[in-house]
Amino acid sequence: MSSIWVGERVRLRGIEPEEFHLLMEFDQDSTVMRNNDRLHPPRSKAGYRRYLESGVGTPDDDAFGAGIESLAEGRLVGSFGTNRIDKNSGVFSYGIAIGSDFQRRGYASEAIVLLLRYMFGERRFQKCDVEIYAYNTASLTVHEKLGFVVEGRRRRSQYFAGKYHDVVLMGMTIEEYAAAHSLGSVQSS
Template identity: 90%
Template structure:
């Protein structure tokens, strides 16, 4: 079986309600949370479960979240979610997070390539924009390696840990993606 959602290292899939405790564990790491979003107030196990159960999306919904599973370990190592959907302009955004214990193994870059292949090759989007905290050099380097181009910077636009932080704006077009990665193929049966 051939799946657009399976790479060499990861499988993109739905997050099961019983895995909500892993998301809760990821959220306990303040550095991890500040690199991926921001700190959130504590939430109950039931609150995490409700969050997971509400985030599946539908097959016709371009705004969705998914889990990232390590094929080698057979477990959830992170997740991503699309956002900023602008069907009129054909532009979307996403956020991605890989648990601290699973970083620097190629999971994020492979999951991003799979997501972009789907959004560009199946859903007709023509551009993806991302926002990355300026101090998150690992994410900036990863996105540059994947073909994203720095388009600007919003200075002092986020406040946490007692200071203001810049946000770097990066983007990739379908043409830039296709020059470096496959949009997929259709197999005859």
């Protein structure tokens, strides 16, 4: 059996409420939080459980989040969530975070490819836009290697850690994705 959600290194899956402690662990690293979004105030164990129990999106909703599980370790190593869904123009975005202990192992790259395969090949989106902090060279490099194109820069866009930061705008079309990666196939039994 094959699954669109499974690659060579990772499986994209729901995050179980009892895994709240892993999200708490990831949120202890301010650099990971800032690279993904921004610092959030501390949350209680019950707050993390409520967040996970509420679920993010439904099976028919293009705005959803999921966990990234390492196949080798059998544990959650990160998460992602789609956002800014524009069905009219066929454009979406996402955010992704990998715990600091699990970075630079190819987990983010593979999770992004799996997510894009689903959004382009199954949900009919034609473009993905991402915003990456200009200082986050690791993420900029990953996205460039995957085939994203720099489309612009929003100067002094975000304020944290006592100063303003630029955001680099990158995008990938379905055609660019298909030229570099597989949209999948249908196999009959």
